[in-house]
Amino acid sequence: MNWLADKAVVLLLCIVVLVGYADFSVPVIALLITVFLSAVSQSFSSKVSLVSEILMAVSCFTEPVFCCMIPLMIYDFFRDKRQWLSACSAFPIIIYAHCFSVFQLALLLCGAVISFILWYKTARLEEAEKELIMTRDDSEEMNLLLQQKNKQLCENQDNEIKLATMKERNRIAREIHDNVGHMLTRSILQVGALIIVNKDDAQRESLLSLKDTLDNAMTSIRNSVHKLHDDSIDLRVAVNDAVKPIQSRFKVACEYDFSESMPKKVKLGFVGILRECLSNTVKHSGGDSVKISVIEHPGFYKLEVSDNGKCGMITDSGIGLSTMRERAEDMGGIINISATEKGFCVVVSVPKTDKE
Numbered sequence: 251m252n253w254l255a256d257k258a259v260v261l262l263l264c265i266v267v268l269v270g271y272a273d274f275s276v277p278v279i280a281l282l283i284t285v286f287l288s289a290v291s292q293s294f295s296s297k298v299s300l301v302s303e304i305l306m307a308v309s310c311f312t313e314p315v316f317c318c319m320i321p322l323m324i325y326d327f328f329r330d331k332r333q334w335l336s337a338c339s340a341f342p343i344i345i346y347a348h349c350f351s352v353f354q355l356a357l358l359l360c361g362a363v364i365s366f367i368l369w370y371k372t373a374r375l376e377e378a379e380k381e382l383i384m385t386r387d388d389s390e391e392m393n394l395l396l397q398q399k400n401k402q403l404c405e406n407q408d409n410e411i412k413l414a415t416m417k418e419r420n421r422i423a424r425e426i427h428d429n430v431g432h433m434l435t436r437s438i439l440q441v442g443a444l445i446i447v448n449k450d451d452a453q454r455e456s457l458l459s460l461k462d463t464l465d466n467a468m469t470s471i472r473n474s475v476h477k478l479h480d481d482s483i484d485l486r487v488a489v490n491d492a493v494k495p496i497q498s499r500f501k502v503a504c505e506y507d508f509s510e511s512m513p514k515k516v517k518l519g520f521v522g523i524l525r526e527c528l529s530n531t532v533k534h535s536g537g538d539s540v541k542i543s544v545i546e547h548p549g550f551y552k553l554e555v556s557d558n559g560k561c562g563m564i565t566d567s568g569i570g571l572s573t574m575r576e577r578a579e580d581m582g583g584i585i586n587i588s589a590t591e592k593g594f595c596v597v598v599s600v601p602k603t604d605k606e
Contacts, residue, residue, distance in 0.1 A: 284319040310342035321361030508546035535559025556595040
């Protein structure tokens with residue numbers, strides 16, 4: 251819009267110069283031709299624009315009246331960075347100077363200066379707008395990056411808190427198991443021995459009641475310890491710990507998509523099968539990459555471990571494969587072991603139960 255406003259002002263100056271002609275037919279034709287070429291120059295590609303501007307410059311040599319449109323031409327020449335055409339357009343004015351009055355020549359000179367000033371102002375304005383847009387885009391990009399970093403920091407902080415909580419739960423579970431559990435076990439054994447050697451029926455009943463209380467306490471502590479341990483199992487951490495020993499030799503890619511509600515039995519089963527798969531990969535695979543994915547689907551959990559090594563015939567005589575099949579059956583799932591030219595692949599699927 252800035253270019254159009256500038257050209258409207260310049261065109262008005264050109265029309266004032268054309269008013270000096272007694273016959274309006276030729277000036278109107280020159281005005282229409284120049285405006286048409288100027289519109290083509292602004293609307294089409296660089297090559298078409300160059301041709302139209304050359305035609306404008308050449309027209310000044312064919313008819314003096316076209317020189318009255320030189321301010322508009324100069325504006326187009328500077329806008330398209332073809333200042334050499336502006337220099338060429340000065341020659342027709344020198345050649346046909348005798349055809350114009352002093353007033354018209356003064357208007358042409360003023361028009362050329364005004365055209366240059368308007369072009370310079372609009373060009374600087376557009377550059378400032380572009381810089382402003384770039385600054386705004388850079389600012390938005392930085393804001394997005396900061397938001398992503400803040401989100402990542404929050405997620406990392408949450409993960410660290412979660413890991414610390416799980417480690418503390420494990421520590422508490424071990425303390426209860428090693429200290430309180432052992433003392434209760436010893437107390438139960440001692441009460442059992444007293445029941446055997448004591449012949450007094452009255453004391454025997456008290457000892458039996460004490461033994462039942464200790465048994466209930468032991469059962470309660472065992473359940474609490476198991477619950478603490480179950481909650482402290484992080485499958486992602488367990489998978490990362492399992493792949494650490496082979497990362498120096500293999501390129502490992504892990505994919506996770508599951509919720510924290512996955513049962514402990516499935517987590518432990520997946521970790522056991524994964525460790526066996528990685529052990530077989532190290533021993534028998536000639537490849538250099540391993541892909542691991544743990545995915546929770548709406549109806550089942552899936553573990554997939556594959557490598558790009560060379561595989562031979564699969565036999566069930568190996569202890570490792572038998573162990574993996576037993577783990578899958580123990581979880582209530584199925585296991586599919588395949589060997590192709592692309593490598594070895596183990597897929598375990600465990601359906602979800604109504605209890606989950």
